[in-house]
Structure formats: structure tokens, C-alpha cells
Amino acid sequence: MKKNKLLNQWLWRWHFIAGLISLPFIVVLSLTGGIYLFKDKYEKPIQEPITTVAAVGTPISYQKQWELANARMENKPNAMVVPMNPDQATEFVSGRFSHKTSLFVDPYRAKVSGTVKANEGLMYKVRKLHGELLMGSFGTKVVELVASWLVVLILTGVYVFWPFRNQGLKAFFIPRVKEGKRIFFRDVHAISGFWVSGLLLLVLAGAFPWTDVVGSNFKWVQDVTQTGYPNTWMGIGLKSETGTKKVSLDDMVETAKALELPGTVSIGFPKSEMGVYSISNTYYRDLEKQVKYHYDQFSGEPVLKQTWADVGLLMRGRMWVMAFHQGQFGAWNWYLMLLVALLLAVMSISALVSYSLRKRKGHWGVPKVSKNFNAGYGVVIALIFMGFLFPLFGLSLLLIWMGFQVKVYFRKRREPAM
Structure with missing residues (x-):
């Protein structure tokens, strides 16, 4: 596949911006998600005196x-x-x-052996950290925003990565170790991200039904189309x-x-x-x-x-991706979700390390894009579609664009008149 160089630069810029916004949160989400997979194994011995007689x-x-x-x-x-x-x-x-x-x-013995409440215990706190960063409704929206930007990271990352250097199939499996730490961690990030990208999109599909905005919109569509329970x-x-x-x-x-x-x-x-x-x-x-x-x-x-x-099509699909997200289809699903959580953590941490090695003091290091680049109707339509599909992403994109416009305006104001 021959890539458009200017488009590649532009997508790399937005991949970078998406990373700055979401990667620190993604590290937390991947680690807490991985820990929560052990919920049943952790709680079973604790609850056994209550549940077994x-x-x-x-x-x-x-x-x-x-x-x-x-x-x-x-x-x-x-x-x-x-x-x-x-x-x-x-x-x-x-x-x-x-x-x-x-x-x-x-x-x-004709007596109550004990009570278990879903909103108590360590794993409940892990779940709250994973789903809302322990910040209630506001935290839920932050997680939804991060998940929306993660979709952007995946789509732009796959395009920027493939093919990202002329080393044949080796480039898809082995990071470069002789070209410095920054290149090594960059390759670790790119390779792990590429191989986990498809699964991540499926995992995210299972996460969005729990969100405030996208989840509510999805339920509304279910009600209108009568495709729920x-x-x-x-x-x-x-x-x-x-x-x-x-x-x-x-x-x-x-x-x-x-x-x-x-x-x-x-x-x-x-x-x-x-x-x-x-x-x-x-x-x-x-x-x-x-x-x-x-x-x-x-x-x-x-x-x-x-x-x-008898259950509506959208509800059946929703329940499938939510169960997949939680590794509930059996051992293969559980181990697969654990692998996704580990790769997501590796991908995120390696990206942050690579960025810290690349970043110059006093600069964010945002990649530059040629002034000759024109996004084109296809890209604009895709962004508008994603903005409607993920409203918080659309709002954040609008705020970022406005910030760039303000920056350009003041830069021009500071330029001396000819």
C-alpha cells in the first residue's frame, strides 16, 4: 500500500494529539481492567464461608x-x-x-449465613476506578472521552504504522534495538499497538454501552427501533x-x-x-x-x-460485546482479555517513554504538517461522522480546533507588518 505522505503527516499529528490526551488514562484503564479480570478468583475464597454450607x-x-x-x-x-x-x-x-x-x-441450620453487597469490597473500587476514575458521573465522561480518542489512536496508528519502514515482515514483529532507545520504544509501541488494534476496537465496542452519552444514545436507538429486550x-x-x-x-x-x-x-x-x-x-x-x-x-x-x-438484534449484539469485554465466554476469552490489557499497558507505557526521549525542553513536540495539505472531503466527512457517533470526541475536537485558531491569530498579530 502506497501512502499519501502529506496525509500520513497529518494523521501522525492527530495520532500524537490523541496520545497526549488519552495515554496516561489508558495506562490506568488497562491496569485496572486487567486486575478486575481476577474478580471471581479473588472473591471466591473470601465469600466461600458464606456461600458454602x-x-x-x-x-x-x-x-x-x-x-x-x-x-x-x-x-x-x-x-x-x-x-x-x-x-x-x-x-x-x-x-x-x-x-x-x-x-x-x-x-x-435455618439461618442466614451472610450477605454480599455489589458496592462493597476491593474489586468494586477497582471497577469504579476503571469505569469512572473514582470521580462519579464526571469521571464516567472522562473515561468515555478517552475511549473515543482511543478509537482515533487505533485508526490513525494503523495507517501511520503500515508500512512504516522497509524491512519486510520483520517490521511487524521485531523492534529495532540498534538505533537507540527512542526508536526501540517507538517500535515496541507501534508493533504491540498494531497487533492488538482489532481486538481493542471490539473491546471498546463492549465498553461504550456503559458510558453516559454514547450508551444513552445507543439505548435510545434500541427503543426507537424496538431492538432491545x-x-x-x-x-x-x-x-x-x-x-x-x-x-x-x-x-x-x-x-x-x-x-x-x-x-x-x-x-x-x-x-x-x-x-x-x-x-x-x-x-x-x-x-x-x-x-x-x-x-x-x-x-x-x-x-x-x-x-x-426473541431479544432484539441490537441488544443481542450489545450483550455479546459486553460479555466479551469482561472475558465471560470461557477460559479462552479470559486469557485473551488479559493479553489485551497487558499489550495495551505495554503499548501505552512504551509510547510515553518514547515521547519523553523525543521531547525537547519547553516544547510539546507536536508534529508539523505542511501548509500545502488539504484534508479533503473524505477525511472531513469521517471526522463529522465520528463526532456524531462519539459526541464528547466531537466536542473536544472542536475545542482543539478553536485553540489552534486562537494560536494562529495571536501569532499573526505578533508578526511585523511588511
């Missing part, structure tokens, strides 16, 4: 367990995780996401027939176990006096095997069955 004696009924949980929880439980092993405590859940609280009941997926609009006696929780557990669903199986409790029970499974290894069954709370008869195919 001694299977001795006769367990009390699930209905009795629900009564124990309901009396102890601040908010009424909205779901129960079906225990599949005799030594597994029964988990009752209230709230969702960071507001989720899980209370565990030991059915053999159907309302009935959460039991909305479904009603039980009038009855005199409600089905016991024990009967619903038997029904759930008889379905033999893969993954973690949960029973959602009726949300109203005439609501329905909902049995579903969470199975990240194969999202297509996730199903939802709704049952009449009086008769126990099935009301509606829904499969993953």
Missing part, C-alpha cells in the same frame, strides 16, 4: 428460606438463585447492578389468572430444576399481586442457550416461553 441434616423448605431472607433484607428480594449442589447456600437477591445485594441462607422478557404485561392459593416456592424450584437449563438458574418473583414467576438462566458461554419461562403464580401453569431469538 455443611450438608448435614434435613434442609428447611425454600418457602421458609424466603421468609428468613425477607425478614432480614432491607429491600424485599426480587429473585432467588436455584442451588444446584447440596452444599450450596440459597442466594436471595434484591436490586440490580451496583445496587445488588445477595443474602445467603443455610437451609440445614421485549417488555415481556421482564414479565411486564404478563398476568396470572385469579386464584385462591399461590404456588409454593418449592414447587417453582422443582419446575426450574426439571428444565435442566445450563449456567446459573434464577427464579424471579412476581412483581405484583397478579404478576408471574419467571425462570431464566445466565449462560455466557453460549448466549443462544439463554431462555426465559413465565409461570402463573396461582396455578403454576406456563404463561410464556421466550428464547434468545
